[in-house]
Amino acid sequence: MTDDRSIERAARSWLEVGPTRAPERAVEAALVQIETTTQERDWHVPWRLPKMTTPLRVASAAVIGVFVVGGALYALAPASSGPGAPPPTASPTPSASSSASASPSTAPSASAMFPSWYTDGGNGAGILTAGSQATRSFLPGFTFTVPGGWVNSGDEVGFFGLFPDTPANQAEFAASGDIAQAIHMGPQNDPYFTCDAWEDNQGATAAEIVAAMVANDALATSEPVDVTIGGLTGKQVDVRLDPGWTESCPGDPPGFDPGDGRTRAILLDTPDRGVIVIFLGSLHSAGHEAFLAEAMPIIESFHFDIGQ
Amino acid sequence: MDRDLVELARKGDREAFALLVHQVSDSLYTVAHRILRDPGLAEDALQNALVLAWRRIPHLREPDRFEAWFHRILVHACYDESQRARQWTAHVRVLPVDGLSTPDESAAIADRDELERAFRRLPVDQRAVFVLHHYLGLPLVEIAELLEIPAGTARSRLHYATLGLRSALMAGAEPVSQEGRPA
Numbered sequence: 001m002t003d004d005r006s007i008e009r010a011a012r013s014w015l016e017v018g019p020t021r022a023p024e025r026a027v028e029a030a031l032v033q034i035e036t037t038t039q040e041r042d043w044h045v046p047w048r049l050p051k052m053t054t055p056l057r058v059a060s061a062a063v064i065g066v067f068v069v070g071g072a073l074y075a076l077a078p079a080s081s082g083p084g085a086p087p088p089t090a091s092p093t094p095s096a097s098s099s100a101s102a103s104p105s106t107a108p109s110a111s112a113m114f115p116s117w118y119t120d121g122g123n124g125a126g127i128l129t130a131g132s133q134a135t136r137s138f139l140p141g142f143t144f145t146v147p148g149g150w151v152n153s154g155d156e157v158g159f160f161g162l163f164p165d166t167p168a169n170q171a172e173f174a175a176s177g178d179i180a181q182a183i184h185m186g187p188q189n190d191p192y193f194t195c196d197a198w199e200d201n202q203g204a205t206a207a208e209i210v211a212a213m214v215a216n217d218a219l220a221t222s223e224p225v226d227v228t229i230g231g232l233t234g235k236q237v238d239v240r241l242d243p244g245w246t247e248s249c250p251g252d253p254p255g256f257d258p259g260d261g262r263t264r265a266i267l268l269d270t271p272d273r274g275v276i277v278i279f280l281g282s283l284h285s286a287g288h289e290a291f292l293a294e295a296m297p298i299i300e301s302f303h304f305d306i307g308q
Numbered sequence: 309m310d311r312d313l314v315e316l317a318r319k320g321d322r323e324a325f326a327l328l329v330h331q332v333s334d335s336l337y338t339v340a341h342r343i344l345r346d347p348g349l350a351e352d353a354l355q356n357a358l359v360l361a362w363r364r365i366p367h368l369r370e371p372d373r374f375e376a377w378f379h380r381i382l383v384h385a386c387y388d389e390s391q392r393a394r395q396w397t398a399h400v401r402v403l404p405v406d407g408l409s410t411p412d413e414s415a416a417i418a419d420r421d422e423l424e425r426a427f428r429r430l431p432v433d434q435r436a437v438f439v440l441h442h443y444l445g446l447p448l449v450e451i452a453e454l455l456e457i458p459a460g461t462a463r464s465r466l467h468y469a470t471l472g473l474r475s476a477l478m479a480g481a482e483p484v485s486q487e488g489r490p491a
Contacts, residue, residue, distance in 0.1 A: 003468050003474075006475065007470060007473050007474055007477070008442060008470065010419060010423060010429075011423060011442055011473065012442050012443070014316060014419075014420055014423045014424075014441040014442075015342055015439065016340060016419070018338070018341055019337070019338065019341055019347065020334060020338050021334050021337070022334050022336065022337035022338075022354060023337070023351050023354075024346075025351075026333075026337070026351040026352075026354050026355045026358075027329060027330070027333045027354075027355075027358070029355055030329070030354070030355045030359050031326050031329065031358075033355075033359050034325065034326075034358070034359060034362045035322065035323060036362070037359060038361060039320060039362065039364075039365065039366050040364055040366060040367065041362050061462070150321055183337055197456065236319035248397040
């Protein structure tokens with residue numbers, strides 16, 4: 001048995017012999033583990049998702065919030081989503097007197113309120129009052145200061161999101177179901193901005209991940225700078241799709257245009273949570289600088305509880 | 309594959325994901341066992357792949373490609389298990405056993421043993437392509453797409469796997485490396 005064909009024949013026959021049923025204990029152990037495992041967030045561009053019909057979007061609002069940061073889609077899957085999950089938060093038209101609790105915590109309540117146009121819900125605190133706020137679930141926890149008009153879309157161990165209640169966001173949401181400008185953050189050792197198949201932005205530290213971004217031919221980046229945010233150190237870099245990049249992401253429809261989204265990525269090294277990535281992003285380049293001017297003071301007000 | 313279940317799982321529905329798991333776990337374990345040749349390692353690879361798939365399913369943009377996507381995660385979990393197993397190996401010499409089978413049965417067993425030993429010598433990435441091609445019957449182009457590697461890489465891994473099997477079979481019985489798990 002030395003020629004290739006006879007080897008392949010024998011190997012096929014040999015491969016047929018063996019177990020064909022998965023051990024139940026392995027499957028059950030995995031399902032038990034999944035009960036306490038949060039899903040990763042999808043950071044890719046929003047318009048890569050198929051357009052949902054209105055009824056489907058309304059139906060899915062009960063379990064998912066979807067918004068965009070700088071060309072990166074972020075899908076919220078509340079930790080309690082699924083059968084038996086609490087109903088979606090109400091989103092009545094907000095008023096100054098009925099806005100979120102004046103307490104400094106972002107603790108959600110059954111009456112967490114979101115802008116009336118934002119029908120995707122979420123497990124965040126909703127509309128935030130101006131002033132000092134604190135996370136509820138995100139690790140490491142942190143306090144921060146917001147001006148009026150900002151919304152906490154989600155607050156989980158591995159995700160925290162904020163977006164301004166602006167005409168631009170409302171218009172984008174009405175047109176595409178996405179948010180035009182937002183902040184979101186979470187632990188990531190392989191964030192991608194446009195296409196996971198092109199981007200290998202991996203690393204164990206902020207410096208390594210940013211170096212991978214800079215080296216990636218698909219991305220155009222600014223010169224990374226060192227930053228310290230809330231007691232954590234790391235790197236900051238502005239990222240967009242390289243104008244000369246002509247490849248299409250596998251699976252994209254023909255002629256798909258990834259657009260001109262802009263993202264400021266702040267990557268911070270933590271003692272025990274790996275790298276926390278903060279995205280400040282705009283779906284369109286116009287207005288991005290103004291958005292950064294509004295959003296950066298919020299980021300710079302972060303104080304992380306590093307002892308958590 | 310129920311597309312609706314995949315969509316629900318992408319949005320965080322654990323029950324939907326559990327249903328999907330029960331649909332695919334047999335297939336996944338079967339492939340893992342063929343690649344790793346060890347039930348314990350295959351079990352670990354399956355379990356890790358299931359958890360990782362749950363974490364990453366929000367990234368799955370084409371629900372119709374759920375099974376291929378899941379197999380890719382499984383193959384990488386097999387790579388990880390193989391890496392861990394290499395931290396501890398024991399060399400075992402297989403001794404011939406006399407008088408327990410007919411000459412024809414002995415020859416068949418000997419062939420399988422030779423194949424087993426030869427296959428275990430292959431790098432795990434070559435084993436994966438070999439199993440996907442000869443056991444699942446996937447064409448090389450599809451394997452390349454599944455594993456997100458160039459078609460040429462898939463082709464060369466299959467070629468070198470076959471070459472490796474032939475060389476090992478021609479070399480005859482030698483000390484066997486038995487992969488085990490770290491203590």
